[in-house]
Amino acid sequence: MTAATASQAVPRDLPRIYSIAELAREFGITARTIRFYEDEGLIKPRRQGLTRLYSSHDRVRLGWILRGKRLGFSLAEIKQLLDLYQVDRTGVQQLRELLRRSRVHIEDLERRRADLDQHIAEFKDVEAQVSQELRGRGADPNGD
Amino acid sequence: MTAATASQAVPRDLPRIYSIAELAREFGITARTIRFYEDEGLIKPRRQGLTRLYSSHDRVRLGWILRGKRLGFSLAEIKQLLDLYQVDRTGVQQLRELLRRSRVHIEDLERRRADLDQHIAEFKDVEAQVSQELRGRGADPNGD
DNA sequence: CTTGGAATTGACGTTAACGTAAACGTCAAC
DNA sequence: GTTGACGTTTACGTTAACGTCAATTCCAAG
Numbered sequence: 001m002t003a004a005t006a007s008q009a010v011p012r013d014l015p016r017i018y019s020i021a022e023l024a025r026e027f028g029i030t031a032r033t034i035r036f037y038e039d040e041g042l043i044k045p046r047r048q049g050l051t052r053l054y055s056s057h058d059r060v061r062l063g064w065i066l067r068g069k070r071l072g073f074s075l076a077e078i079k080q081l082l083d084l085y086q087v088d089r090t091g092v093q094q095l096r097e098l099l100r101r102s103r104v105h106i107e108d109l110e111r112r113r114a115d116l117d118q119h120i121a122e123f124k125d126v127e128a129q130v131s132q133e134l135r136g137r138g139a140d141p142n143g144d
Numbered sequence: 145m146t147a148a149t150a151s152q153a154v155p156r157d158l159p160r161i162y163s164i165a166e167l168a169r170e171f172g173i174t175a176r177t178i179r180f181y182e183d184e185g186l187i188k189p190r191r192q193g194l195t196r197l198y199s200s201h202d203r204v205r206l207g208w209i210l211r212g213k214r215l216g217f218s219l220a221e222i223k224q225l226l227d228l229y230q231v232d233r234t235g236v237q238q239l240r241e242l243l244r245r246s247r248v249h250i251e252d253l254e255r256r257r258a259d260l261d262q263h264i265a266e267f268k269d270v271e272a273q274v275s276q277e278l279r280g281r282g283a284d285p286n287g288d
Numbered sequence: 289c290t291t292g293g294a295a296t297t298g299a300c301g302t303t304a305a306c307g308t309a310a311a312c313g314t315c316a317a318c
Numbered sequence: 319g320t321t322g323a324c325g326t327t328t329a330c331g332t333t334a335a336c337g338t339c340a341a342t343t344c345c346a347a348g
Binding site for chain 1: 211212214215216217229233236239240242243246247249250253254256257259260261262263264267268270271274275277278281283285
């Protein structure tokens with residue numbers, strides 16, 4: 001391990017600049033979607049004239065947004081969560097509030113996780129039963 | 145444990161009949177929503193004249209639908225999943241197909257779970273950092 | 289008998305999250 | 319100089335998932 005990477009726990013990707021089409025391709029969405037997220041205040045890329053220029057930070061942020069979407073959060077909720085950690089952390093009162101909200105959100109996420117685990121368990125159950133049934137009929141569950 | 149419950153691994157609730165308003169209250173939704181789900185073919189309650197009568201089975205099914213929604217599935221997806229296990233399981237080919245789809249779905253769910261775990265980890269990280277910061281300032285993170 | 293509470297069926301309204309199309313600017317390539 | 323790839327804004331269209339409201343029925347209570 002080099003000295004450069006030794007001080008860097010998470011491997012950052014080189015700080016590039018991305019076009020809107022580039023990000024759209026990478027994340028499998030359209031440019032329209034990215035502009036829409038900007039309208040909604042979720043990302044604020046630099047501009048060079050009218051053209052949008054996205055930093056690595058913007059890219060990470062976009063990835064975060066999309067993961068939130070995959071988890072079923074609305075854009076409004078995602079915006080709140082993003083804003084949450086953007087606020088000033090100078091005062092003790094603000095830190096307490098941030099802590100409180102974080103905990104609330106974690107509880108929500110863990111409820112979701114319980115739902116998800118239950119869902120997975122049920123489907124695995126079905127898988128097991130069907131496999132069993134197939135074996136009972138002398139068929140290989142993994143065969144074609 | 146009594147003989148009655150001993151043979152019953154999962155405690156079934158007594159087979160009652162529910163009104164639409166009753167179910168709506170219980171699940172925190174409106175009757176309109178339940179009727180809408182029926183229009184979409186997600187539930188098919190009995191009828192007594194025009195009035196809908198819901199069985200315990202219908203109730204479980206409704207709960208399942210709502211859990212699916214909490215997980216971010218669309219009604220169309222939920223319908224597919226419900227229909228999936230409704231199909232006939234007599235033929236080996238059908239069993240194989242069911243098994244295949246189950247596995248595909250389980251993979252999807254486990255991807256979601258990975259997303260969710262990552263999300264949770266990040267927020268716990270924030271919680272830890274903020275707690276640390278508060279302690280550094282001589283404030284109790286759990287105090288008021 | 290009528291009054292009130294719960295149910296029903298339309299039918300139209302609404303919000304979120306984009307899609308789609310029109311009209312235009314910019315720049316490098318041919 | 320025009321063609322084509324990429325970018326822009328403005329604006330209207332669309333789908334999902336209900337909300338809302340009107341008009342009606344059914345039934346038990348007073």
